[in-house]
Amino acid sequence: MYRNLTIRQKQIVWAWAFLAIPILFYSVIRFYPTGNAILISFQDWNLLGDRTWTGLDNYQKLFADPVFWKVFKNTFVYLLIGTPVSLLISFVIAYHLDQVRFMHGFLRTLYFLPFMTSAVAMAWVWRWFYQPVPVGLFNNALASIGIPQFPFLQSTTWALPSVLAPAGWAGLGFQVIIFMAGLRAIPRSYYEAARIDGVSWWTVLWEITLPLLKPTIVFIVVFSSIGFLRIFDHVFNMTTNNPGGPLNSTKPLVLMIYETAFSAFDMGYAAAQTVVLFLVLLVVSLIQLRILRDS
Amino acid sequence: MTATEIRPTTDALLKTEAPKKPANMGQILRWTLLFLGGVAMVMPIAYMISTSLKWPHEVYNLKLIPDEPHLENYTYVLEDGRFYWWFVNSMIIAVITTICNVIFDSLVGYTLCKFRFPGRYIVFIAILSTLMIPTEMLVIPWYLMSQQFGWLDTYWGIMFPGLMTAFGTFLMKQFFETVPDDFIEAARIDGLNELQIWWTVAMPLVKPALAALAIFVFLGNWTAFIWPLIVTNSVEMYTLPVGLSSFGDEADVAWELIMTGAAISTIPTLIVFLIFQRYIIQGVVMAGLKG
Numbered sequence: 001m002y003r004n005l006t007i008r009q010k011q012i013v014w015a016w017a018f019l020a021i022p023i024l025f026y027s028v029i030r031f032y033p034t035g036n037a038i039l040i041s042f043q044d045w046n047l048l049g050d051r052t053w054t055g056l057d058n059y060q061k062l063f064a065d066p067v068f069w070k071v072f073k074n075t076f077v078y079l080l081i082g083t084p085v086s087l088l089i090s091f092v093i094a095y096h097l098d099q100v101r102f103m104h105g106f107l108r109t110l111y112f113l114p115f116m117t118s119a120v121a122m123a124w125v126w127r128w129f130y131q132p133v134p135v136g137l138f139n140n141a142l143a144s145i146g147i148p149q150f151p152f153l154q155s156t157t158w159a160l161p162s163v164l165a166p167a168g169w170a171g172l173g174f175q176v177i178i179f180m181a182g183l184r185a186i187p188r189s190y191y192e193a194a195r196i197d198g199v200s201w202w203t204v205l206w207e208i209t210l211p212l213l214k215p216t217i218v219f220i221v222v223f224s225s226i227g228f229l230r231i232f233d234h235v236f237n238m239t240t241n242n243p244g245g246p247l248n249s250t251k252p253l254v255l256m257i258y259e260t261a262f263s264a265f266d267m268g269y270a271a272a273q274t275v276v277l278f279l280v281l282l283v284v285s286l287i288q289l290r291i292l293r294d295s
Numbered sequence: 296m297t298a299t300e301i302r303p304t305t306d307a308l309l310k311t312e313a314p315k316k317p318a319n320m321g322q323i324l325r326w327t328l329l330f331l332g333g334v335a336m337v338m339p340i341a342y343m344i345s346t347s348l349k350w351p352h353e354v355y356n357l358k359l360i361p362d363e364p365h366l367e368n369y370t371y372v373l374e375d376g377r378f379y380w381w382f383v384n385s386m387i388i389a390v391i392t393t394i395c396n397v398i399f400d401s402l403v404g405y406t407l408c409k410f411r412f413p414g415r416y417i418v419f420i421a422i423l424s425t426l427m428i429p430t431e432m433l434v435i436p437w438y439l440m441s442q443q444f445g446w447l448d449t450y451w452g453i454m455f456p457g458l459m460t461a462f463g464t465f466l467m468k469q470f471f472e473t474v475p476d477d478f479i480e481a482a483r484i485d486g487l488n489e490l491q492i493w494w495t496v497a498m499p500l501v502k503p504a505l506a507a508l509a510i511f512v513f514l515g516n517w518t519a520f521i522w523p524l525i526v527t528n529s530v531e532m533y534t535l536p537v538g539l540s541s542f543g544d545e546a547d548v549a550w551e552l553i554m555t556g557a558a559i560s561t562i563p564t565l566i567v568f569l570i571f572q573r574y575i576i577q578g579v580v581m582a583g584l585k586g
Contacts, residue, residue, distance in 0.1 A: 008411075014489040015410040019418060022403045025459050030425045033436030040435060093332065096325050103326075109572065110333030113340060116568040116575075118518040120536035121557035124543050125343045128550050134355050135550065137342060141357055172336070174579060181580040219583065230429060233520045233536075240544045254431050254521070261435050262525055274432040281429055 040271035047265045058272035067248060068256070068273075075229055075253045078164055079284070082228040086168045086175060087220060093172075094179030095209075108180075112173035119170060123237035126166040127153070130238075153238060156249040163250050167234045171227060175220050182216030183209070218292045222285055229281055230254055253277050340561070347555040354551045368555040378559055380531050381538035385560075388453050388523075388534060389516040395458040396512040397505055403459070404467030405493050409479060419468075425461045434525055441526055452526045453534065457516060463508050466582055470504035471497060507578025510571065514564060535560040 005013065041058055045051040062068050097107060114122070129137040130152035139149040152162040186209065194204045210217075232254040236243060243259065244251025253273065261270035346354055348364040372378050407419050437456055438447075446452035474497050482492045498505070523534045533541065539560055543553045568575055 011410050011489075012412040015406050015412040015415070018402050018406040018410075018489075018493075022399055022422075022459055022464075023418070025399075026422060026425060029437075029456060029458075030428065030433070030461075031421075033433040033440070034425075034428050036436040036439075037432050093329070096329055100322075100326055100329060107329050107333050108576070109569075110330075110337050112576065113337050113565065113568065116514065116564045117340065117561045118536055118557075118564065120518070120520050120539055121343070121561045122339060124539065124553050124557050125339050127543075128346075128553065129339070129342075131550075137357065140355060144357065166339070169336070169339070174583075177576055177579050178583040181583065223583075226429075230431065232431075236520075237540050237543070240540065257431055258521065258525075261438075267435055267439075271435050274429075274435065278427075278429055278432050282427060 037271050037274055040268055041275045043268045043271075045267045047267055051268075054268065058269050059276075061269065062272055062276065067251075070248050071244075071251050071253055071256045074160060074249070074251055075231075075280070077160060078167075078228045078231050078252060079225055081161065082164050082168050082231075083221060083225050086172060086224055087217070089168075090172050090175035090220070091179055094176045094183060095205075097176065098180050098183045108177070111176050114170050115173040117170060119167075119233035120237050122166050122170060123234045126162075126234075127238045130162055154246065156246050159239075159246060159250045163235050163238050164228075164231075166238075167228070167231055171224060175224065178216060178220055179213070182213050186212045214292065218289065221292060222288050225284055225288060226281060229277075229284065232258070253280070340565070343554050343557050343561065346551050347558040349551055351549060351551060354549070368551055369559070372552055372555045372559070377530060377533075377538060377542070378535075378556060381533050381535045382559065384450070384453075384532065385517055385535040388450060389513050391450075392454050392457050392516045393509050393512045395454075396460060396463050397509050399459045400463030400508060401467040401471075401498065401501070401505065402493065403464045404469075405471050405497055407464075408468045408471040409474075409476070409497070422461050422464055426465075430456070430522065434522060437522070438525055447526060448528050448532050450532075453523050453532075456522060457512075457519070460512070462582075463512065466508060467501070467504060470501045474500045503574065503577065504581065506571070506574045507581055510567070510575055510578055511582065513567075517560075517564060 002010070002013070040051075042053060042055060043051045044054045044057065093111060097104070097111070100107065128135070131139065132151075132154070133139045133143050133149050136152075138152065142149060151158060153159050190208050190212070191204065194208060199207075229252075231252050235250050235252055235255055236258070239245050239250055244255050254277065257270050257273045257277065260266050260273060264270075341359060345359050345361055347368050348366070349361040350363065350365065350367075353362055403422070407415060407422075433456065441447045441452045446455065478496055478500070479492055482496045487495070518536060519534070520536045520540070523537045524540070527533050527537060530538070530541070539553075539556045542548060542556050
């Protein structure tokens with residue numbers, strides 16, 4: 001029967017044969033769970049008892065929960081500090097590294113190496129750095145030059161930036177590499193022309209480099225924002241004795257979801273939180289794309 | 296951007312063609328600052344490795360080079376077998392997932408790129424749309440599914456969510472654009488079937504992309520934390536990140552032992568990087584500009 005098909009028909013048969021297993025996979029492992037998560041968010045269910053429909057109760061409970069608003073704020077603080085700071089630092093590094101020839105590859109390796117580490121392992125390393133005297137490296141270093149110790153992870157004010165630092169650190173090398181690729185893609189002739197006209201480097205940066213880097217900047221902003229909004233590994237591992245603490249000051253949305261689902265087993269409530277996370281990611285990405293593409 | 300535009304960019308990034316200019320003070324200063332910044336970047340890794348080689352009495356001093364470096368911490372940590380299992384678990388899971396992704400993502404990418412059939416566009420958009428759904432939204436249904444089918448605490452349970460990725464599919468589709476249709480036609484005339492054409496003609500032409508995909512998937516699974524944390528509950532089934540997290544959390548574990556565990560889970564990927572550095576950086580650029 002296959003022999004009698006035209007070439008085009010044979011292609012269609014092959015195409016669907018190739019796609020059969022993947023389509024099954026995406027349906028069962030991606031689409032069905034997505035729908036299921038939304039469905040569960042309208043139910044009350046603690047894994048053992050019955051699933052009962054509760055309409056919007058989970059969402060109402062969530063929006064009335066002061067912990068949720070604290071967590072929501074924390075999640076955005078991670079985003080609003082993490083993304084601009086890492087964008088600025090990685091651009092400055094890439095801009096200068098791009099102009100360095102001597103041991104260029106070696107310097108690039110130094111900056112990129114943290115990207116290859118495991119977040120959990122590095123969270124523990126940094127956690128050790130942050131310990132009070134006489135354990136922590138940072139406080140020992142401060143003590144050795146006579147500065148009083150700093151309450152990195154103990155303070156409700158400083159714990160969040162302390163947790164954020166290793167997350168930004170690990171992603172920096174990636175952003176530097178992407179920026180350098182973007183810088184190399186700018187045609188040399190633009191710079192030549194600017195040099196002939198005697199334009200200052202500052203003007204070149206603002207009038208040529210940055211506008212032409214826009215696609216790169218859009219990509220890095222969106223990509224790193226998604227990463228910061230989903231922060232979990234670092235927070236969880238740096239605060240295992242009191243996850244998200246002290247006093248929920250470092251707790252991001254994903255950690256709240258994890259605790260609601262797998263410590264309290266309140267599946268419906270946790271599912272509602274995941275739907276909110278999904279909407280936050282969607283809205284933030286769309287706003288960023290709109291602002292950055294248009295301006 | 297199309298693939299042909301990308302190629303020179305990635306190559307240019309790796310070349311260090313030098314416009315020869317005499318070094319001046321500004322350049323020396325720039326190099327020195329970049330060097331110091333780079334050294335600061337690797338300090339956490341350096342201290343992790345150095346501390347894993349220290350004796351307890353020198354752990355809390357600031358010296359980077361241990362007075363008497365030794366491997367006792369490694370023998371101690373590996374002795375009771377836990378880190379050994381975790382290492383093996385992580386390796387098995389990362390390797391199988393990587394193989395699966397390399398095969399299926401490229402098969403789907405190839406099909407969507409080179410075949411014309413009704414429904415092609417819909418399938419492409421459907422797969423692409425899954426990129427917008429965060430993993431965290433799926434963990435609850437995955438957990439319920441695993442519970443129902445008895446996948447909790449098994450390799451399959453840890454692996455199944457990542458066996459194919461939309462990101463990899465998209466990446467491979469972009470790269471198959473660079474394979475000329477004439478090659479495929481020629482192979483068809485030679486009497487190869489479509490499966491053979493994909494495997495013996497198209498795949499060898501996208502090896503750099505396959506390498507990049509493999510490295511990303513491996514790294515992603517080697518360091519994956521939240522799903523393995525949820526789906527495993529017996530110590531023997533933990534992966535390295537989950538194991539390290541529980542190990543660090545035990546009461547009274549000495550920091551040099553935690554650093555040793557951290558080093559065990561980090562050193563393999565650092566070695567992979569130092570060997571395949573060129574491919575990895577090229578891969579980051581390709582994936583970044585296309586993804």
